[in-house]
Amino acid sequence: MGDKKSILIVGGGMSGLTSAIEAAEVGFDVVIVEKNPYLGGRVAQLYQYFPKLCPPNCGLEINFKRTKSSPRISFYTLAEVEQISGEEGNYQVTIKTKPRFINDQCTGCNKCAEVCPVERSNDFNYGLDKTKAAYLPYAMAFPMQYVIDGSVCHGKACAKCVEVCNYQAIDLEMQPETITLNVGAIVWAAGWNPYDAVKLENYGFGQYANVITNVMMERLCADNGPTQGKILRPSDQKEVEKVAFIQCAGSRDENHLAYCSGICCLASLKQSTYVREKNPNAQAFIYFIDIRAQGKLEDFFVKVKQDEKLSLVKSKIALITEDPATKNLILEGEDTQSGERIRETVDMVVLATGMEPATATVKVPAEVAYDDYGFIVSDQDQKGIYGAGCIKRPADVAGVVQDATGAALRAIQSVVRR
Amino acid sequence: MDQVVGPKYGSRGGAGKAYNQSFAREVYRNVDSGEEIKMCMQCGVCAASCPLKEKMDFSPRKIFTLIRAGQREKVLSSQAIMLCTSCYSCKVRCPRKVPVVDVMHGLAHYALRQGYKPRAETALFGQKFWGNIYRLGRIDEKDVALRYFLGHGLGQGIKLMMENKNMGIGMLWYKRMKILPERPIKNVKSLRKMLDKAKAMGKGGAV
Numbered sequence: 001m002g003d004k005k006s007i008l009i010v011g012g013g014m015s016g017l018t019s020a021i022e023a024a025e026v027g028f029d030v031v032i033v034e035k036n037p038y039l040g041g042r043v044a045q046l047y048q049y050f051p052k053l054c055p056p057n058c059g060l061e062i063n064f065k066r067t068k069s070s071p072r073i074s075f076y077t078l079a080e081v082e083q084i085s086g087e088e089g090n091y092q093v094t095i096k097t098k099p100r101f102i103n104d105q106c107t108g109c110n111k112c113a114e115v116c117p118v119e120r121s122n123d124f125n126y127g128l129d130k131t132k133a134a135y136l137p138y139a140m141a142f143p144m145q146y147v148i149d150g151s152v153c154h155g156k157a158c159a160k161c162v163e164v165c166n167y168q169a170i171d172l173e174m175q176p177e178t179i180t181l182n183v184g185a186i187v188w189a190a191g192w193n194p195y196d197a198v199k200l201e202n203y204g205f206g207q208y209a210n211v212i213t214n215v216m217m218e219r220l221c222a223d224n225g226p227t228q229g230k231i232l233r234p235s236d237q238k239e240v241e242k243v244a245f246i247q248c249a250g251s252r253d254e255n256h257l258a259y260c261s262g263i264c265c266l267a268s269l270k271q272s273t274y275v276r277e278k279n280p281n282a283q284a285f286i287y288f289i290d291i292r293a294q295g296k297l298e299d300f301f302v303k304v305k306q307d308e309k310l311s312l313v314k315s316k317i318a319l320i321t322e323d324p325a326t327k328n329l330i331l332e333g334e335d336t337q338s339g340e341r342i343r344e345t346v347d348m349v350v351l352a353t354g355m356e357p358a359t360a361t362v363k364v365p366a367e368v369a370y371d372d373y374g375f376i377v378s379d380q381d382q383k384g385i386y387g388a389g390c391i392k393r394p395a396d397v398a399g400v401v402q403d404a405t406g407a408a409l410r411a412i413q414s415v416v417r418r
Numbered sequence: 419m420d421q422v423v424g425p426k427y428g429s430r431g432g433a434g435k436a437y438n439q440s441f442a443r444e445v446y447r448n449v450d451s452g453e454e455i456k457m458c459m460q461c462g463v464c465a466a467s468c469p470l471k472e473k474m475d476f477s478p479r480k481i482f483t484l485i486r487a488g489q490r491e492k493v494l495s496s497q498a499i500m501l502c503t504s505c506y507s508c509k510v511r512c513p514r515k516v517p518v519v520d521v522m523h524g525l526a527h528y529a530l531r532q533g534y535k536p537r538a539e540t541a542l543f544g545q546k547f548w549g550n551i552y553r554l555g556r557i558d559e560k561d562v563a564l565r566y567f568l569g570h571g572l573g574q575g576i577k578l579m580m581e582n583k584n585m586g587i588g589m590l591w592y593k594r595m596k597i598l599p600e601r602p603i604k605n606v607k608s609l610r611k612m613l614d615k616a617k618a619m620g621k622g623g624a625v
Contacts, residue, residue, distance in 0.1 A: 202467075202511060252459075253513035289461045318466030318511060334465035334477055341471065 004090050004184045006031060007411045010081055011189035011358075013041020014397055015389025017063045018404035019187045023412055024072035031181060032067075032075035033095055037147040038137040039064065039075065041191055043397060045124065045138075045215065047222040047229075050270040051300035056397070057140060064142040076179070077143065084186065084366040088384030088414050093181045099174035101148035106169040108136060108144045112161035120152045122226070125219045128234065129226035134161050134170075139224045148172075184415030185384055187407045188368070188376060190358035192390040195250040195257055197351050203249065208322040209235035210329055210348045213249075214267050217350045221274040231278055233348040235327040240282060242346040243275050244331055246317050247288040251354035259373060261354030261394035265292045268352045269304045276307060285311045285344065287333060315342055320349060355394040386410045438488030445485050450524035457514040458482045464508035464518045474498040478508060478518045481525070494529040498522070500537040542569045552613060555603030559595045560586070 005028065009020045012034030020030045038044070046056045067073050076097055083094040102112070116132035124137050133153045136146050148161070148170070155172055162170045194215045197205035205211045210233045212220070223229040231240050245268040250256035265288065272284040284307075291312065293301035305312055315333035322329055329349050333342040360374030368385055369377040376387030388407035389400035445452040458479070465477030475497045476484065484493050493499070502522040509519045529536055546565040550557050563582065568575040589595040603609065 248461075248513070254515040255511075255513065289459065314462075315466075316461035316463045316513070318463045332466045334462035334479060336460055336462045336479065339480065341466065 003029070003182055005029065005415050006181075006183050007408075007415060008033065008081075008091070008093055008181060008183040008186045009189060010186065011041065011191050011389075011391075012036070012039035012075060012077070013189065013191045013389070014043045014060075014063075015191065015391075015400045015404040015407075016041070016187070016189035017067060018401050019189060019388050019408040019411070020073050020075075021063060021066045021070065022405050022408040024070045025066070026412065027072070028412060028415065029072045030074075031183065032073065033079045033081055034075060034077045035080055035190075036137070037077050037100060037145075038141040038143070039067070039077070040142065042215070044140070045218055045222075047218045047225070047274065048270060049397060050266045051297055053270065053273060059397075061140070067142075078147070079179075081365060082178075084364070084385075089184050089417065091183050091186060091384065093183060093186070095179040095181065097177045097179065099150060099176055100145070101150065101153070101172055101174050102134075102146045102169050103171060103174075104143070104145060104169075105167040106145045107167055108146065109166070110136070110146075111164045111166070112146055112148075112170060115160040115164050117158065117160065118152050118154060120149050125226045126213070126216045128216060128219055185386070185411035186366075187386050187388050187404075187411050188359075188364055188391055189388040189404060189407070190362070190391055192355040192357055192394070193361070195353040195356050197249060197353050199256060200250050200351065202318060203246065203320050203349070203351055204322065204329075205351060208320065208327070208329060208349075209233075210322075210327055211320060211351065212348065213351045213353045214245075214264065214271065215353070217271050217274070221271070221278070229278070231275060231282075231348075233327075238347065239279060240275070240347040241279065242283045242285070243272075243348050243350060244285040244287060244317075244329070244344065244346040245272065245350045245352055246320075246331075247286065247291075247352045248316065249351035249353045251352075252289065257354050257356065257373065259354075259394070260292060262292065262294070263394060263396050264352040264354055266297055266300065266396070268350070269293070269301055271350060272307075272310050273304060276309060283309050283311070285313060285346065287313050287315050287317050287331070287342075289314070289316050313342065317342075355390055357391050359391055384414050386414075439486075441488045441490040441493070442486050444490075445525070445528075449521070449528045451517050451520040452524055452528075454516050454521055455482050455485060457516050459514055461513060463511045463513065464516075467507040467511050469505055469507065470501050470503065474501055478522060481522075482516075493525065494532060494534045495536050497536055499525040499529060500540040502526070542566060545569075552610060553602065553606075554600055555606040555609045556600055558600035559589065561599065 007023050007028055007030045009016045009030055009032045012032045016032055020032050024030050040060050043056050043060060049056055078098040078100055079095050081093060082096045085092045112134040113132040116134040118133035119130045120133055121127045122129050122131045134146055134148045194213055197213050203211060219225040220227055220231055221229060233240050247265060247268060252260050268286050272286060275282050275284045291301060313335055314337045315335050317331050317333040319332045320329050328345050328347060331344045335342050357375045359376055366385055369379045369382055371377050375393055376391050386407045388404040460479055462479050465479045481493055481498055499522050502519060504519050506519055509517050512518055535541060543566050546562050550562050567578040
């Protein structure tokens with residue numbers, strides 16, 4: 001399948017979708033390979049964008065519509081690139097897909113999930129709740145097609161879902177597949193992972209229930225999230241009154257990520273507005289080393305900091321401990337502006353973890369240049385395989401859309417050159 | 419000339435103090451690990467990580483910023499530089515990998531060399547501790563304690579001994595201390611040679 005004039009896009013998040021749509025709309029065939037059972041990536045998991053504080057759904061929906069209506073875009077979900085050989089203008093790519101167990105007859109009626117006896121941790125909500133083994137990743141999922149988690153499904157021994165499905169959409173014998181493609185250029189838009197907060201031992205993530213990360217906070221605030229948009233803390237589902245955000249949780253730290261992810265300050269400022277909007281009596285604290293709101297985003301910082309119930313404290317928190325009786329958290333640090341010691345008790349802590357490129361853990365199966373942290377380097381001599389979006393540098397959504405458009409152009413040059 | 423005068427902060431009605439780097443340079447040059455201070459970004463993690471934070475007059479972060487501000491007297495006569503117990507919490511957590519413990523010890527050595535005695539008590543204890551190591555190659559708890567107590571003078575020494583009597587008995591009971599004197603380690607003379615050499619390089623000695 002494919003030909004030397006087509007472009008492979010690895011990753012169906014905001015970057016991958018943008019590259020795919022841009023290239024397709026000027027007349028090139030593109031194939032998207034996505035690891036998850038849905039497109040949309042981490043943007044689909046956000047509650048609001050900064051600085052406009054609007055939901056990401058509308059932008060995503062437009063992109064889904066453009067993807068759907070373009071005859072030049074095809075995509076594989078639950079798929080990963082296994083092997084790449086060849087050179088610019090002529091690559092042979094091997095793709096491995098995991099079985100979805102549900103075919104495209106699915107109408108999204110939810111009957112399979114209703115009868116399914118098995119539960120699994122909901123990775124879309126970062127484990128904050130559970131779904132059935134037969135599930136729809138999220139309400140607006142594209143493709144609108146259920147999926148069965150093969151690692152927990154009882155298989156043919158149970159098959160209750162097969163009985164209730166009116167559309168013959170379930171096939172529990174679906175097998176992994178290997179697909180070979182011939183393409184002219186590759187855009188690697190595999191995205192990013194939040195830094196593993198468990199490694200920040202002094203913050204107690206994974207040990208104290210009410211220490212969560214910024215990506216979890218997005219799900220907690222989202223209307224389609226585990227709490228229907230109410231900020232209820234994990235230990236006792238109590239509505240939060242005092243929330244602390246800890247900046248540079250693992251970023252700008254020689255022991256963890258030495259670089260600044262550039263977006264976490266804005267994300268925490270944004271999330272402090274969630275706290276204040278959802279509970280007008282709530283208090284928010286942001287503990288920072290420096291607030292880095294660059295360019296026009298500084299206006300957002302200036303606007304948010306007007307709020308009297310938001311305290312911005314210049315201090316890197318040294319230690320979080322839990323009060324075992326109340327499950328409240330006690331933060332210790334030094335306010336470096338007043339010089340005074342900080343000891344603050346809060347209901348919930350949000351760690352502003354940074355972005356790690358997907359290529360920090362899983363490399364491109366071809367020769368590609370990386371920097372010290374695993375980000376793909378834009379190298380003029382490196383033709384044919386191009387990074388796009390957060391695989392190249394930490395960035396916000398607007399930034400990756402621009403970058404992905406640029407990557408699409410370079411990929412087009414690669415297939416036209418030959 | 420060492421005396422570099424930087425921009426005058428607060429020139430618009432402020433104190434207008436000159437920014438003097440000469441002490442910072444003195445520290446970079448003469449204090450063991452002193453140059454590492456340059457890496458500090460003033461986040462304050464060391465300050466809050468310190469188990470002795472309540473006893474310190476200046477947190478390590480403040481000490482570093484005082485050095486940069488040229489506050490020689492405040493730094494070299496501070497209690498903080500003598501209080502570090504080498505627990506390493508700050509060094510482990512420092513996002514800039516500043517070896518805070520080494521810098522604090524370096525500053526303490528330097529202060530003593532310059533004739534400052536920020537904490538006479540700590541210096542006395544350090545001296546007796548070091549003397550023990552030098553003689554035996556190990557610590558004899560009762561010997562260190564005895565010498566430290568008597569270092570305060572006979573009357574005060576006896577008073578201190580009585581005050582700490584129960585701790586001593588406890589240590590004997592739990593076998594953390596022997597009744598008989600400790601014997602020197604094998605080949606203690608070679609150890610002394612090493613310690614002498616280290617001292618000659620300015621890397622050792624009692625704090």
